[in-house]
Amino acid sequence: xxxxxxxxxxxxxxxxxxxxxxxxxxxxxxxxxxxxxxxxxxxxxxxxxxxxxxxxxxxxxxxxxxxxxxxxxxxxxxxxxxxxxxxxxxxxxxxxxxxxxxxxxxxxxxxxxxxx
Ligand SMILES: [Zn+2]
Numbered sequence: 001x002x003x004x005x006x007x008x009x010x011x012x013x014x015x016x017x018x019x020x021x022x023x024x025x026x027x028x029x030x031x032x033x034x035x036x037x038x039x040x041x042x043x044x045x046x047x048x049x050x051x052x053x054x055x056x057x058x059x060x061x062x063x064x065x066x067x068x069x070x071x072x073x074x075x076x077x078x079x080x081x082x083x084x085x086x087x088x089x090x091x092x093x094x095x096x097x098x099x100x101x102x103x104x105x106x107x108x109x110x111x112x113x114x115x116x
Contacts, residue, residue, distance in 0.1 A: 008073075008082060011101040016070050019063045069102040076104070085109050 076082040083092050085106035092106050107113040 008077065008097065008101050011098070012070050012073055015101065016067060019066050019070075022059065022063055066102070069104070072104065073102040 073082060076084075076086075083097060084090065085092055085108075086104045087109040088106060090106040090108060092103055096103055096107065103110075
């Protein structure tokens with residue numbers, strides 16, 4: 001196993017906590033509007049709220065995807081497959097796992113071979 005289990009677990013657990021914190025923040029309702037001067041400002045406020053909600057939804061979606069990736073990484077750890085590409089079984093470089101412990105593809109399979 002390329003990454004000591006303890007370190008990988010810590011990284012993943014930290015990342016999961018961060019995501020859950022973000023998810024909590026974005027799920028808070030948009031701030032209430034206290035001052036409405038005209039139809040125009042009212043319309044602007046409404047647009048801002050809509051955009052804010054769409055953005056929060058997008059962030060939540062991304063966080064859910066991330067959480068799923070992390071849960072899968074925990075599963076791979078339990079199965080003893082953590083750190084190996086799910087496509088070709090090659091070892092995923094430690095440097096890449098340090099950047100993204102939930103990474104499931106080797107540089108060859110995810111097309112990032114040149115990044116190193
Ligand atoms: Zn691969």
